[in-house]
Amino acid sequence: MNAAEDLGLPVAVPSTALFTDHYELTMVQAALRAGTAHRRSVFEVFTRRLPDGRRYGVVAGTGRVLDAVANFRFEPGVLDFLRERRIVDEPTLEWLAHYRFRGDIYGYPEGEVYFPGSPIMRVEGTFAEAVLLETVVLSILNHDSAVAAAASRMAVAAGDRPLVEMGARRTHELSAVAAARAAYIGGFASTSDLAAGFRYGIPTIGTSAHAFTLLHDSERDAFTAQVDSLGRGTTLLVDTYDVTEAVRTAVEVAGPGLGAVRIDSGDLLLLAHRVRQQLDDLGAGDTRIVVTSDLDEYAIASLAAAPVNAYGVGTQLVTGSGHPTCSMVYKMVARTDTDDPRAPLRPVAKKALGGKLSVGGAKWAARRRDADGVAEAEVVGTGEIPAELAGQELLVELVRDGEIVTREPLKAHRDRHKRARDGLPMSATQLSRGEPALPTVYV
Template structure:
C-alpha cells in the first residue's frame, strides 16, 4: 500500500508511530506478565453526540483499513524505539514481526451512528489490538466530525452544489482527509489537488483577488482569464465594484459566461442584485457562486437567494464548531487465558464521572417503524432478535488480518444519502436537539 493513499508524505514508511507511547508500554508489560496473547475485543463508540447534533456520520473507514494494513515496525521505526529506550529488547523483537492478524467489523463508511453505536469492533490478541487504538481513533474522530458538518451543510444547501475549499485553514495532511470526509458527507468537489489525486474527488478553481489586483484594470484581469480558461470560467466580481464587475464580465465573456463568484458583503442582497443584473444583460444561464466564511446556518439563510453553489472553507474542515466526535476505543471483552478456545468475559470500566462503559461483544441494528423510517438504534450482546436479523449494521472489514471490504468512495457517498433518507425528517433540522432516534440496549 502506497503511503500517499493515506495522505502521508511519501518518506513515511508506516503508520506504526501514529500512536501514543503508552500503547507500547502496555504491550511490554502484557508480554512480560503473560497476558498479551489473551483473546480480546475492543470497540469504538461515543457516549454522546456533539452538543445539538441529531446524528453522527461514519467517515474514515477506508483510511482506517489502509492504516491497519500499513501498520509495520520497519528497521527505521525499531531503531527509533531502541535509541530512545521506549521499550525493551523482547518487545522490539515482538514488534519486528507485527502484522495484525485479527478481525475487524464496523459500520460501513457513510452510515450514520448514535450514542453507544459500536462503530468499530476489533478482535484479536490483546497485544495486536491495543497497538491500533490511537491511529484508529485519530482517523475516525477527525473524519467523522468533518463528514457530520458536511452532511448538515448539504442538508442546508437543499441540492445546490457545495465546494470544499478549506485547505488553507488546516494542516496540509488534514486538508486531504477533510476533503475526503466532506465528499462522503455530501460535498461535490474540492479545491485541494492532493485530495483529487489521491481519492479521485472532482477538483475546481479559477482565480483569487490577487489575480485581479495583479492587472492594471479589472477588465484586463477578466480578459486574461477568459482568454486562458474560456467563457465557461468563473469570474470573481467583488474586488472593487460588484455591479461594474458584472457588467464588464458579460461584455468580455458574453452571455455564455459560466459563473460569477461573490466573496463578501451581504450575500443575500448582493446575490439578488447580481442575478437581476445578469438576467437583464442576457446572461440567464450564468451561475452565481458564493463564498465567505460560510457554515450550515449561513447556507440555510441563503435558501431564498438565487445562488447555485457554495464554497465552504474553515467551517467544514474544523467540523463547524465540533472538530472531534469524542469517540473512544475500549476493551469490552477478553479471555481468561491465552488458550484460543477460552471463553470471552465481558469487561467494562466503572466510573462516577459519566465514563461508564457497557461490557460485552456487541451487535447493532436499526429498528424501523411501520413506514420504514428508523425509530431506534438497538444494541445488544446476546442473540439478535429475528425481527432485527436483516437490519444489522456491522459489516466485516478485515478477516484474519486481510482487508475484505474496500470500496470506492462513491459507494460511501451514496450510502450516506440512503442512510439520511431512512431517518425521521427532524434529522435535517439545524436547531439544537437530542439525537433523532434513541439508543436502546437489550
C-alpha cells in the first residue's frame, strides 16, 4: 500500500496548536481587547540571505505545513493547559476553542528553488488567525528546506550514483522522518528509516551493521547467515576486521553474484580502488561498492573518480551539512485599517536595523530567463506583474478560505526540484563558496 502523501493525500497528524510560541497567544489576547485582531493581514515567509557559501535554496516542507495548518485546533485538553497556566484570559480561550484557519495561503511549490527575498509563502487572513501560524510554519520550512538544500548539493556531487539517507540515529526521531522526506525531494533515492517509508512511501533499504558480524563466531559465519536469509544479492559489510580478508570471504560465501559490499571506515578513496580490483580479480565484476562514514557533499565529490556505486549519508545530511536552518522569517507586510474584509490593504514593514531589511506589500515573484531558457534573475514585486513575466510566476495557491486546494505526490516535488535546479546557471551547482546563483531584483 502506498503512503498517503505518495498519493497526494493529507497525512494524519495530531493537533499542532501548541507548536507555537507563548507570545503568539498573548498578542492575540491583546489584539482581541484592542479590537484589532480581525484586521485582514498578510504575512510572508522569506530569508534575507542564503547560508554562507550556498548558491540556491530548496523549498521543502510545504506539504507538512498544510497538514499542520489543517490540524491547528485547540482541543479541550490544550485549552485546560492554557487556562491552568493562566497564559490567556477566558474570552481568548473562548475564541481559541473555535479557531480554524479560514484564510488563504500561497507559496512556491515544493521542490522549487529560492533566493534571498523570495516570498516563499504568503499567508492571508485576520491578524489573529494568521499570527498563530508563525512558529509552526517556520519550524517546518526552516528544518526541511535546510535538509533539502544539503541533499540537493549532495545529489549534484553524486551525479548518477544513488544516495541513501541514513541519519535517523543522529537527530530527533520525528525530525528523522521529516529529514528523510526532505532528502528525497532533494534527490536521495531511499532511506533507512522505516517510519519515513511508512508515512511517505519513500523506498527503504538496509541489511546489517557491525553488531551482526560481532554476534557471530567468525566473519564467515556472519556472512553465511546473512546470505542464507537475504540472498546473494545482499550487501555485506566488509570493514569490521580486515577489509581484504572480508572481501575474499564475502565472495567465497555469496559467489560472484554478490550484490554489494559496504565500506564504513578508513580511507574510502584508497579502499574503493583496492576493493574494486580485488572483486574483479575474484570474478565478482558486477558486485557494487557502497560507501558510508560521515560523508558530506565535499567528500562525495572527492570520490567522483573512485569506483563507488552508491553513498550512504547520515549526520551531515540531517544537520543541513553545517547549516541546520535557513533563517527564514515570517513577517507582516500588509494590513487593513479596519475589520472590513473589503478594506484596502496597505503595506507595512519593520524599520530596517542591523541589516534586517523587510519590504512592505503583498508580493509576487517570477523567474526571468534568458533566450536559452536559463534563469537569470529572481524578480519580486507588488501590484501588477509586468507583461513580459506573465506565465513565469512562482507562487501557487495552496489554501483558499481555509481549505487545502493543492496536494501533490512526493515524487512531483522531487521531479520539480530537478527541473528547477537544471534551469539555473551552471555556477549554481558549484560547491565552492560564492554568491547566490541569481540576483533578486525588486520592481
